[in-house]
Amino acid sequence: xxxxxxxxxxxxxxxxxxxxxxxxxxxxxxxxxxxxxxxxxxxxxxxxxxxxxxxxxxxxxxxxxxxxxxxxxxxxxxxxxxxxxxxxxxxxxxxxxxxxxxxxxxxxxxxxxxxxxxxxxxxxxxxxxxxxxxxxxxxxxxxxxxxxxxxxxxxxxxxxxxxxxxxxxxxxxxxxxxxxxxxxxxxxxxxxxxxxxxxxxxxxxxxxxxxxxxxxxxxxxxxxxxxxxxxxxxxxxxxxxxxxxxxxxxxxxxxxxxxxxxxxxxxxxxxxxxxxxxxxxxxxxxxxxxxx
Ligand code: AMP
Numbered sequence: 293x294x295x296x297x298x299x300x301x302x303x304x305x306x307x308x309x310x311x312x313x314x315x316x317x318x319x320x321x322x323x324x325x326x327x328x329x330x331x332x333x334x335x336x337x338x339x340x341x342x343x344x345x346x347x348x349x350x351x352x353x354x355x356x357x358x359x360x361x362x363x364x365x366x367x368x369x370x371x372x373x374x375x376x377x378x379x380x381x382x383x384x385x386x387x388x389x390x391x392x393x394x395x396x397x398x399x400x401x402x403x404x405x406x407x408x409x410x411x412x413x414x415x416x417x418x419x420x421x422x423x424x425x426x427x428x429x430x431x432x433x434x435x436x437x438x439x440x441x442x443x444x445x446x447x448x449x450x451x452x453x454x455x456x457x458x459x460x461x462x463x464x465x466x467x468x469x470x471x472x473x474x475x476x477x478x479x480x481x482x483x484x485x486x487x488x489x490x491x492x493x494x495x496x497x498x499x500x501x502x503x504x505x506x507x508x509x510x511x512x513x514x515x516x517x518x519x520x521x522x523x524x525x526x527x528x529x530x531x532x533x534x535x536x537x538x539x540x541x542x543x544x545x546x547x548x549x550x551x552x553x554x555x556x557x558x559x560x561x562x563x564x565x566x567x568x569x570x571x572x573x574x575x576x577x578x579x580x581x582x583x584x
Pocket of ligand 1: 327329
């Protein structure tokens with residue numbers, strides 16, 4: 293694939309499974325990128341990587357209701373299938389899996405995947421059903437698409453840790469890759485939710501990436517006390533208009549539990565409301581960070 297065949301759109305589970313089974317039987321490596329659509333360059337970079345690594349690139353576009361809480365933005369989550377499919381075709385995607393809710397969660401549906409410890413902190417505190425929904429939909433999609441590898445963004449760091457934990461714990465036979473966060477030129481992490489921001493809020497939203505930069509600078513100067521880094525970032529964000537902090541934490545990247553010092557591999561994770569839009573970002577200490 294990656295040949296001249298037109299991109300396929302598959303909407304049903306049996307057709308997706310049959311298609312993937314045939315690919316597997318002909319020795320093709322399937323690289324999979326699950327998404328909720330409304331593409332930006334962060335999504336497209338995952339697909340470009342899938343194109344490099346797999347013989348066949350399958351993506352899914354599905355706004356998964358089970359990962360949204362009752363007061364969250366499920367209904368107004370941005371959608372544009374026509375634009376998404378054009379962009380996907382341009383980066384060489386072979387198949388878009390685009391199932392309906394009835395296909396994913398038919399009547400009498402009652403099975404969920406709960407990943408325990410790593411989902412309790414951070415986004416798990418303010419979004420209690422979120423990771424159960426994410427783990428469940430990914431497990432289902434893996435059974436439908438039967439990929440050899442699935443590619444996720446580190447932008448959703450706790451999600452990546454959760455999926456890796458699930459795949460390992462349930463002995464799922466695929467590899468999970470995490471790719472660096474794609475940013476706008478001024479540093480804001482790309483997100484489908486950025487379209488909700490007014491021009492003034494868009495300016496305030498830069499406080500997330502600038503916090504990561506400040507934290508990296510402190511770390512590079514030898515700071516290893518988590519409390520001091522958190523205090524300085526919290527004070528900084530509190531002074532930015534339109535913002536309300538959901539959490540600012542530093543966690544162990546394996547357990548996702550809070551740490552007080554940065555001796556082991558740690559991640560600074562932020563969730564901040566800017567107006568009514570909740571944005572997240574993170575930085576794994578010691579890694580590169582491309583923010584001017
Ligand atoms: P979503 O459509 O928001 O569910 O995201 C689909 C995939 O794209 C997930 O693996 C996300 O982590 C990833 N992703 C979203 N935004 C970015 C970004 N700015 N950079 C890299 N990956 C991203």
